Amino acid sequence: MILAIDIGGTKLAAGLVATDGAVLSSRRVATPQGADARTLWKTLADLVEPLIKGVEGVEGVEGVGVGCGGPMRWPEAAVSPLNIPGWRGFPLRDELARLVPGVQVRVHNDAVCLAIAEHWLGAGQGSANMLGMVVSTGVGGGLVLAGRLVDGGTGNAGHVGHVVVDADGPLCGCGGHGCLEAIARGPALARWALDQGWKPGRASNELSRASAVQSGQVSVALYQEETAATGRQLAADAGAGDERALAAMRRAGRALGIAIASATNLCDLDVVTIGGGISQAGGLIFDPLQEALREHTRMEFAERVRVVPAALGQDAGLVGAAALLLQGDHYWNGP
Amino acid sequence: MILAIDIGGTKLAAGLVATDGAVLSSRRVATPQGADARTLWKTLADLVEPLIKGVEGVEGVEGVGVGCGGPMRWPEAAVSPLNIPGWRGFPLRDELARLVPGVQVRVHNDAVCLAIAEHWLGAGQGSANMLGMVVSTGVGGGLVLAGRLVDGGTGNAGHVGHVVVDADGPLCGCGGHGCLEAIARGPALARWALDQGWKPGRASNELSRASAVQSGQVSVALYQEETAATGRQLAADAGAGDERALAAMRRAGRALGIAIASATNLCDLDVVTIGGGISQAGGLIFDPLQEALREHTRMEFAERVRVVPAALGQDAGLVGAAALLLQGDHYWNGP
Numbered sequence: 237m238i239l240a241i242d243i244g245g246t247k248l249a250a251g252l253v254a255t256d257g258a259v260l261s262s263r264r265v266a267t268p269q270g271a272d273a274r275t276l277w278k279t280l281a282d283l284v285e286p287l288i289k290g291v292e293g294v295e296g297v298e299g300v301g302v303g304c305g306g307p308m309r310w311p312e313a314a315v316s317p318l319n320i321p322g323w324r325g326f327p328l329r330d331e332l333a334r335l336v337p338g339v340q341v342r343v344h345n346d347a348v349c350l351a352i353a354e355h356w357l358g359a360g361q362g363s364a365n366m367l368g369m370v371v372s373t374g375v376g377g378g379l380v381l382a383g384r385l386v387d388g389g390t391g392n393a394g395h396v397g398h399v400v401v402d403a404d405g406p407l408c409g410c411g412g413h414g415c416l417e418a419i420a421r422g423p424a425l426a427r428w429a430l431d432q433g434w435k436p437g438r439a440s441n442e443l444s445r446a447s448a449v450q451s452g453q454v455s456v457a458l459y460q461e462e463t464a465a466t467g468r469q470l471a472a473d474a475g476a477g478d479e480r481a482l483a484a485m486r487r488a489g490r491a492l493g494i495a496i497a498s499a500t501n502l503c504d505l506d507v508v509t510i511g512g513g514i515s516q517a518g519g520l521i522f523d524p525l526q527e528a529l530r531e532h533t534r535m536e537f538a539e540r541v542r543v544v545p546a547a548l549g550q551d552a553g554l555v556g557a558a559a560l561l562l563q564g565d566h567y568w569n570g571p
Numbered sequence: 572m573i574l575a576i577d578i579g580g581t582k583l584a585a586g587l588v589a590t591d592g593a594v595l596s597s598r599r600v601a602t603p604q605g606a607d608a609r610t611l612w613k614t615l616a617d618l619v620e621p622l623i624k625g626v627e628g629v630e631g632v633e634g635v636g637v638g639c640g641g642p643m644r645w646p647e648a649a650v651s652p653l654n655i656p657g658w659r660g661f662p663l664r665d666e667l668a669r670l671v672p673g674v675q676v677r678v679h680n681d682a683v684c685l686a687i688a689e690h691w692l693g694a695g696q697g698s699a700n701m702l703g704m705v706v707s708t709g710v711g712g713g714l715v716l717a718g719r720l721v722d723g724g725t726g727n728a729g730h731v732g733h734v735v736v737d738a739d740g741p742l743c744g745c746g747g748h749g750c751l752e753a754i755a756r757g758p759a760l761a762r763w764a765l766d767q768g769w770k771p772g773r774a775s776n777e778l779s780r781a782s783a784v785q786s787g788q789v790s791v792a793l794y795q796e797e798t799a800a801t802g803r804q805l806a807a808d809a810g811a812g813d814e815r816a817l818a819a820m821r822r823a824g825r826a827l828g829i830a831i832a833s834a835t836n837l838c839d840l841d842v843v844t845i846g847g848g849i850s851q852a853g854g855l856i857f858d859p860l861q862e863a864l865r866e867h868t869r870m871e872f873a874e875r876v877r878v879v880p881a882a883l884g885q886d887a888g889l890v891g892a893a894a895l896l897l898q899g900d901h902y903w904n905g906p
Contacts, residue, residue, distance in 0.1 A: 307870070307872070363724075364724060365728075379838070381716065381721050381723065382721070382722065382904060384717075386717070386838065386839075387717065387839070388700050388716065388839020389840065389841045389872070389875075390839055391839070392872040392873075393700075393716070393838050393839040394837070394839075395837060395839070395873075396836075396837055398837075398873070399833040399836060399837055400736070400829050400832055400833045400867050401735070401738065402738065403736065403825075403867070408869075410869045411869030412832075412868070412869045414867075415836075415867075490738075495833075497747075501730045501731075501733035501734060501750075502714065502729070502730060502733075502833075502837070503721065503837075503838075504721075504724050504725055504726070504728040504730070528738070531747060532733075532735050532738070532747045532748070532749075532750075533747070534745045534746030534747045535642070535727070535730070535733065535745050535746075536642065537642070538727075538730075538733070540724075540725075569717060
């Protein structure tokens with residue numbers, strides 16, 4: 237039994253995962269906003285506590301696997317998640333090792349854990365060379381080559397959100413310009429549509445809350461919630477034929493296709509999985525994505541790449557975190 | 572002792588390589604232009620013959636390693652080198668196995684072999700995560716991650732020349748648009764400069780032979796020779812302050828920097844080596860390259876990447892081909 241933990245800016249999740257990847261029980265709590273390091277840790281420890289106790293006399297926790305928002309110093313897992321300002325260089329692995337003594341604790345980037353989960357039990361199952369992507373408030377990913385997770389020099393391989401798709405493009409959160417993330421992340425997508433004159437809900441008549449995103453005053457949690465709402469609104473309006481909403485989806489889809497083409501040409505990938513809110517927009521995103529991808533993968537080996545929606549649901553993060561131990565031969569290259 | 576072979580559009584090379592990578596003897600011959608499959612094979616067999624005989628009674632050939640222009644079906648090495656039209660699906664590995672019976676024959680892409688050589692004994696020595704590039708008539712490469720060569724699903728990983736740097740950019744030989752190769756390969760670079768009004772030699776007063784390139788009537792061999800001559804001319808003119816030549820070098824350098832940034836962000840690279848003619852242009856290429864690279868690698872992990880000129884000379888292809896056997900644990904994932 238593995239104790240799996242998924243740490244994000246809006247929620248903390250923990251669960252017990254069996255050898256076959258089944259999530260036997262799980263708990264969730266909102267990430268306390270604006271909290272200091274100690275409060276954040278206490279929240280996490282309280283979340284985990286019943287799970288540790290609950291299995292006494294059953295089997296016991298044999299290891300702890302964690303997916304956490306980056307960046308982090310890896311593999312020691314001193315974490316500084318962008319969306320959790322209270323943790324800067326927080327010694328997550330060491331704290332967890334004290335909380336659950338005597339077992340291995342393995343921590344990796346949350347997007348990497350999602351990719352691992354899709355490779356192990358999801359849409360990338362059976363492929364040896366896969367890029368697993370998450371397109372949401374940010375754009376992240378994990379890279380599996382020759383059946384093994386690629387870590388790169390510092391555990392940061394998989395940052396497909398920072399493949400350059402338009403060198404003179406918009407400023408990115410990383411400080412660069414024209415990264416995929418700067419164009420395809422939910423808030424950037426909505427902002428671009430609004431700048432083009434999109435009137436949320438005009439086409440689909442659904443309630444819009446996009447103005448809150450525009451104000452820039454919302455908390456991280458609200459921001460992400462609004463992002464999801466705005467993304468849904470944008471997709472709904474695009475589906476209803478709103479030209480500006482359609483243009484925004486098309487722009488993001490093409491940016492994804494270009495970045496995936498570059499990754500495919502460089503790494504000779506078999507399959508790319510896409511999770512996160514945007515993957516639910518269906519053809520509105522996937523059609524322009526495929527169009528741009530085909531334009532930019534013209535060599536025979538690259539033409540064969542398949543891009544598919546992620547198959548696992550909201551437990552994927554826990555499954556991937558558990559796989560750091562359960563399938564360590566494939567997904568753990570750390571000490 | 573390994574029999575190493577390097578097969579390109581302008582020359583065929585073969586040599587005997589010792590366990591430590593030293594090239595003990597080597598021979599070269601021009602690739603017969605416009606020759607049929609049989610003539611090409613005979614030329615290669617004649618080149619190799621004295622090397623096989625020469626070691627009788629000494630040690631004997633323990634394996635055959637080959638770098639060959641792509642594309643090819645890998646690992647069976649049915650080769651169709653772009654610059655050798657007489658070979659289409661030519662069963663290179665099988666033919667060599669008949670010529671040198673009883674030993675293993677391993678064939679890989681020539682750019683991959685150059686990358687392997689740089690990683691083993693050249694500018695990438697000691698790094699675990701490296702992209703080895705060749706910028707010449709084409710732009711190729713090989714990817715080493717976690718100290719092992721990455722093959723991808725079909726042996727085609729490393730095609731950094733087809734990372735997209737300008738999605739709306741010029742048509743590429745692969746059929747795509749705005750690939751790095753479409754901008755930074757020697758002929759494209761010269762062509763762009765000429766289109767901008769570059770008058771070869773005006774700045775540096777050196778003899779120009781660029782007009783032959785423009786005519787489109789030159790053979791492959793002449794074309795490559797002209798490319799080198801034109802590249803040198805362009806670099807000379809840029810060095811002498813010719814603004815159009817400088818702009819061309821700057822454009823190519825920036826394209827290289829953007830593609831390297833994308834690869835670095837995706838694969839968390841330690842080092843990138845650049846060989847081929849263009850790497851001899853020094854700061855004229857490397858300054859704009861570094862500038863663009865720094866603009867597009869803003870995350871801490873990516874900032875650390877080093878881009879350095881390749882360190883090995885004209886025997887690099889033979890050394891890398893030999894390493895497919897001598898260092899097979901690192902560089903051979905085939906059967």
